[in-house]
Each structure stands twice: as C-alpha cells, then as structure tokens.
Amino acid sequence: MCGICGCGEPAGQTKLKPVTGRPRYVFNPASGYHTGIPAAELNSSGQKRLLNIDQDLFAKNDIYAAQNRSFFRQHQILVLNLLSSPGAGKTTLLVETIKRMQDRIAIAVIEGDQHTERDAERIRVAGVKALQINTGRLCHLEADMIGKAVTQLNIEDRSLLFIENIGNLVCPSAFDLGESYKVVILSVTEGDDKPLKYPDMFHAADLLIINKTDLLPYVDFDVANCEEFARRVNPNIKIIRLSSTNHENFKAWTDWLSAGIETD
Numbered sequence: 001m002c003g004i005c006g007c008g009e010p011a012g013q014t015k016l017k018p019v020t021g022r023p024r025y026v027f028n029p030a031s032g033y034h035t036g037i038p039a040a041e042l043n044s045s046g047q048k049r050l051l052n053i054d055q056d057l058f059a060k061n062d063i064y065a066a067q068n069r070s071f072f073r074q075h076q077i078l079v080l081n082l083l084s085s086p087g088a089g090k091t092t093l094l095v096e097t098i099k100r101m102q103d104r105i106a107i108a109v110i111e112g113d114q115h116t117e118r119d120a121e122r123i124r125v126a127g128v129k130a131l132q133i134n135t136g137r138l139c140h141l142e143a144d145m146i147g148k149a150v151t152q153l154n155i156e157d158r159s160l161l162f163i164e165n166i167g168n169l170v171c172p173s174a175f176d177l178g179e180s181y182k183v184v185i186l187s188v189t190e191g192d193d194k195p196l197k198y199p200d201m202f203h204a205a206d207l208l209i210i211n212k213t214d215l216l217p218y219v220d221f222d223v224a225n226c227e228e229f230a231r232r233v234n235p236n237i238k239i240i241r242l243s244s245t246n247h248e249n250f251k252a253w254t255d256w257l258s259a260g261i262e263t264d
C-alpha cells in the first residue's frame, strides 16, 4: 500500500472497506500526509509497519528513478513529467506542442490514465509515438513503469519525452520518475489558491503553466495571487501563462523547451 492515500496495491486488487461513521485517518510523519487508513484499524505497531512499507515503496521507486535518469542522460533524452488535475489541459498542451516541435526534434509520449487509451490515440493522431499506461486504481505513475514503457517505445537518442501523469495534484508529486523537469499545469477554472492547498505539488515543480488564459474574462481567478502563492511554496518556480486554445503566449513554453533541449 502506498501509505499516502492507500492507492499502492496492484491495479484492480484494492478492496474497499465498508466505512461506518467518519473515520479519523492516521497521520504518517514519514510522508507528512494523512493515510487512507482509518485510525481505528491500526494499533501502534500497525502504524510502524505502515511506515516501513511506505519507506520501502519510496526507496524502491528511487532506485528505478535513478536507473531511468542515467539512461536518459546517456541517450540525451529530455524528459518532462506533466502533472495536473484531470482536465487542466495536459493532452491538449501536448498536441499543440507536438504540432510546433516535431519537425525539429523526435518526440515520444508516455500517457498515464486509470482507464482507456484515449489520450495515447490523440497523441498518435498528432503524429508521434505514444504508449498508454493504465493504472487501474493506482493514482500515480511509478519509475519502474516508465523504465518498461521506455524499452517498449524504443525512444530515439537526442529526443524529447513527455510523460503525462495521472490527473491529480497529490500523489504524483511524491514519485520521482527520473525526469529532467516536473511541469505542473493549473487551469484558470480551478481557482487561484491551489498552490496553497496542494503545496507539495507546487514545491516539487520546476515550471508552473497557468493554462486556459483565454477563459480569464469569465472566471474569478487572480493570476497575480496565484503566482504569489506558487512562489510562496517554491521561490524558484518558473511560471508561464498561456492558452492552448487561442495560443496566446504559447511560444514562451516552446522557447522554454528549446532552451532545455540545447542545454541537455
């Protein structure tokens, strides 16, 4: 079990337990999160066991992530781990990016979703290789999944690899995949306070894309506040505002990628 949200059992094997009343969830000091385990179900030794499982999971993931990172460095592959809530615009951003960049560099995409092949199909239509990972009940991608997907995709040297993570602002931030950069995408329909509510995600990210700026006239979203909140949790975060629909400021993103490719 993941220990962050109880999501780490193999896909399809998690059993939902009947809940009576409102359980108090156990706080796990190792991860700094509340777990998915009701306090009543664990005694003090159970808590200790949970911590060990949690630490084992991250330790294993870190080993796979280091192997991935070393492979990517050796083959000069720039890897972007895209993170957001469902619907923030990750796949749309990728399709628009592919249109603009595939003539300049080989691109491949690993798609993560709990179910369906829909996003990988959208990416293939855009003209590049894509592999879909379906995680079932699991709410994040892990480094060993990426290692296996990279082998299957047969990614070219000196290329760009995008990983579209499972849509949520919690667990995916905790799992290193061996990427070069973590990019968090927040759309203006989600509320400008999300960096304060989900600080781990914004703390882990190298770049924040504030997406769907074409919708700003219609929603109550204060961009300056959002940027200030993001910098409060991560003073080094780079921020780009753009729209993947009317393409306002989209070039700032492709320029950022191009700079990354040159320095890789």
Ligand SMILES: Nc1nc2c(ncn2[C@@H]2O[C@H](COP(=O)(O)OP(=O)(O)O)[C@@H](O)[C@H]2O)c(=O)[nH]1
Pocket (backbone or CB within 6 Å): 084, 085, 086, 087, 088, 089, 090, 091, 092, 093, 167, 211, 212, 213, 214, 215, 242, 243, 244, 245, 246
């Ligand atoms: N108005 C607007 N809609 C967008 C933008 N980017 C994505 N969308 C829409 O948001 C919805 C979710 O996009 P999708 O790329 O599937 O999000 P994902 O779940 O993060 O991959 C779709 O209906 C997109 O057309 C944008 O910049 N502006």
Ligand SMILES: [Mg+2]
Pocket (backbone or CB within 6 Å): 090, 091, 092, 119, 164
């Ligand atoms: Mg998507």
